[in-house]
Amino acid sequence: MSSEQTTMSGPVHLSLPSPPPDPVSGCLECLGIAVTRANARSVGDHSKATDANVVLRTHLREDHGAE
Template sequence: MQQTSTVMSPPVHLGLPLEAPKPAEGCGVCAVLVRQRDRAREEFDHSAVTDADVELRNHPHGERG
């Protein structure tokens, strides 16, 4: 007979959400991603907002604010 454990797992600790990334000045790709993110925010599509933020963070521009 198999014994079932009734012990709870430890709590999950989440950090604070990251700030929204800022687009690189003069970059058309960044500008489009910001528009997509803003539209998604207006439509309460949090998944699309996150997707746009990830794309902005990963878009290659080196250091930016």
């Protein structure tokens, strides 16, 4: 007989996704990314909207010091 375990050891706990980042008021780059995200959402392109969130988070961290 084999003693190899064939079942999971316990439940997997997933958290809710982070809320979408907010653009900084008065920043044209933030505005452009937010418009791209809104356009993607309006046509149901959730992949492109998610990509815009990543770009916005990176921009916020690098150019606005957000964490």
